[in-house]
Amino acid sequence: MKVLFPTIFEKFSFGILKEIIKLKEAGLEEVVFLYVVELEKVIVPKTGELLKGELEKEKKKAAEGFRKWQLLLEEYGIKAKYYVKLGKAVEKILETALDENVDLVILGHRKRRSFLGILFSSLGSTALTFIKVTAFPVLVFPSTFKEHEKVSIFEKIEIATDLSKNAYRTVEYILKFKPLIEKVVVTHVLKRRDNIEEVENKLKEIVEHLKAEGIKDVSYKLIEHTDPADAILESAQEENVNLIAMGIIGTHEEERMKYNLFWFGSVAQKVTDDADIPVLLVPPERETEKIKEMLKNGE
CATH class of the missing domain: 3.40.50.620 (HUPs)
Structure with a gap:
């Protein structure tokens, strides 16, 4: 089993990672990590100029985080690799899932509690947008998720x-x-x-x-x-x-x-x-x- 885990290292991401490790018992062999640098973070809107320094900062932050996670997964006998891509999140997640031919995509989702947030959630959430077009099963974790030390979510x-x-x-x-x-x-x-x-x-x-x-x-x-x-x-x-x-x-x-x-x-x-x-x-x-x-x- 190979899974894709796109992340921007939110607080609940490490809890999701620990839950992914439990999939080893179900045949998990490899995890593909993905960090998508959104265009608005590194491109000047009026001129379209690429802020190379900001892009390098994003790449460095992602690489440092993923290397730590790779070492953790190695302790459990799980292979891991990572990508850092520039572009729109949903497109890059789908592109990577297709290229890697994964069995499962794992996403975090921050719920929208305001009236306008709920009304427009189908446009504003990476997870909710991705499930509309995916050819791959998707496991979505809410931001409120708290990992159980000994119990798998599949129990x-x-x-x-x-x-x-x-x-x-x-x-x-x-x-x-x-x-x-x-x-x-x-x-x-x-x-x-x-x-x-x-x-x-x-x-x-x-x-x-x-x-x-x-x-x-x-x-x-x-x-x-x-x-x-x-x-x-x-x-x-x-x-x-x-x-x-x-x-x-x-x-x-x-x-x-x-x-x-x-x-x-x-x-x-x-x-x-x-x-x-x-x-x-x-x-x-x-x-x-x-x-x-x-x-x-x-x-």
């Missing part, structure tokens, strides 16, 4: 499913972390037209599948709620889970939003922005060649 998981194609991809992806998992709760928020018996049968099939894969404590629950995102978050709190896992898009979004860079109001986006625990998001099948072309054209 107790809520899988939020709407039984879409992408939801089943999420179930399969979770199995990559099987050695770390002790408990899974599969939740489904009922929709108006749901056939409850049919939904229950499908949930039971998921439960049996996970048990057959060696996860002993697996259950499911049906939830009636007017807001799916709130229902998922409330259930996660009730079940005292450490992680929420879900597809980035659901049933009604799978076709019309597959490559849309500016979709608003999705359940995954709201859960990610409001959660106080990490959220694992699995994307739909997206052709990497189309994403590369998008990056090339600067879309």
